[in-house]
Every structure is written in structure tokens, then in C-alpha cells.
Amino acid sequence: MGRLSADSDLHWLAWLAGPAILSAVIYATVLAFRETLRRAEREMVFVLDNSGIVRGRSGYPDVKIAFSEIGYLRDELGWLVVGSSDRRKKIAIPKNVNGVDVIRAELVKHHALSPSAEFPPKSAALTTISIVSWAAVMWFHDLRGVVPAAVIALTLLAFASRRLWALLRRGPRRMPFGVSFGSLGAVWLTAILLIYWRVERLWENTVHS
Numbered sequence: 001m002g003r004l005s006a007d008s009d010l011h012w013l014a015w016l017a018g019p020a021i022l023s024a025v026i027y028a029t030v031l032a033f034r035e036t037l038r039r040a041e042r043e044m045v046f047v048l049d050n051s052g053i054v055r056g057r058s059g060y061p062d063v064k065i066a067f068s069e070i071g072y073l074r075d076e077l078g079w080l081v082v083g084s085s086d087r088r089k090k091i092a093i094p095k096n097v098n099g100v101d102v103i104r105a106e107l108v109k110h111h112a113l114s115p116s117a118e119f120p121p122k123s124a125a126l127t128t129i130s131i132v133s134w135a136a137v138m139w140f141h142d143l144r145g146v147v148p149a150a151v152i153a154l155t156l157l158a159f160a161s162r163r164l165w166a167l168l169r170r171g172p173r174r175m176p177f178g179v180s181f182g183s184l185g186a187v188w189l190t191a192i193l194l195i196y197w198r199v200e201r202l203w204e205n206t207v208h209s
Contacts, residue, residue, distance in 0.1 A: 046093055048106055053082060055091045065089050067110040074114040080104055130156040137195060143202050150195045157191060 045056040052066035071085030080093040080100060093100055104113075133156065136149035161184050 044094075044097075046091075046097065046099075046103060048103060053091060053103065053107065063089055063091055065091055070107070070111040072114050073107055073111045082107060126156055126159070130160070137198055141202065143199065143206065146198055146202060150199070154191065154195070157188070161188070
């Protein structure tokens, strides 16, 4: 009876601890990301000349995109993003920067404003499958259901991590390596520990049944 009570307590503890840890990691990542954006905004200067736009930032080389090089111009998550046609250069301009309306008006003269990116149906489907998989990991009481669900959940987490890493490290709002690696590492550690706990408990129950 005491063992049953202890198992029940651990079960509910995992239900509470798992989401709490993931929420804490996500919250910390968001705060760090926002602070990185604010610091980047303070350090950046944008200059328009007769041939193009230049972004200057303390500690970084200047980036210039000539008007003839512009491959796309679009609004993206509160930023005006200018990309070169060969996609090797990109300048992201915060919408709250002084003179952004003047910059936008000048850039639009040389390239039409592209439609804002929408959340693709494929991403929505993968997100739904990921949520269902993690729910199955926590809800199922049979290893034959938990293990396949865990494999699917980790596979989708790997795809999501790859895309997030590209966004954080190579996107227009690049995060420091330590913050990016630490955030993703914490998410993976939590996911692996949570799956290990579920598999270990179910295996133990199977052996003793």
C-alpha cells in the first residue's frame, strides 16, 4: 500500500514537474531573447545613401545591400527585413527605430513589399502531432504505446531544434552561442529525463506485475 502511494505521488509529481520545467526553460529563453533584441537595437545604426542601405553595429562589420541587390523586402515579427537576391546578406530593421518610415518609403521605391510570412499548414500539423505525442508519453500506461510516442516526439523535437537553431544563430536577430546552446540543451535534457522516468517506471511495473 505504501509503495502504491509512493508511485502515485511520483506520478503526479512528474505531471507537475515536467510542464513546470519546460515552461521555466521557455520563459527564460524568451526573456533572454528579448534582452538580446533590445541590446542589438541599441547598438545598431541604419544609413541610407544614394546606392543602398547600410547597417552598422558596434563590434560587427557593416552590412550593405545595394538597391539593385534587394531580393526581398517584408515585415517579419515586428521588423522590416531586407534581403539580398543571393540571400547571403540580410538587414533587419526594428519598427520602433527612428526614421523607419522614411527607410521603408525609400526601399519600396526600389523593391515591392512582399507579403508577410504566414504560419504554414505543415508546421501546424507537425506542432499538433508533437503535442499529441508528448501527451501520449505521459498518458499511456503501456510501453508499447509510450516508446513509439517518445520516438515520434523526439524526432519532431530534433526538427524543431534545427529550425530554431538556424533562427537564433543565422537569422536577422542572432542570439549569442551560449544562450542558444543552453536553451536548447535545457529543453533536450528535460525531454530525455521525462521520457527516461516514464519508461523506467513502466518497465519496473511490468517486471513486478
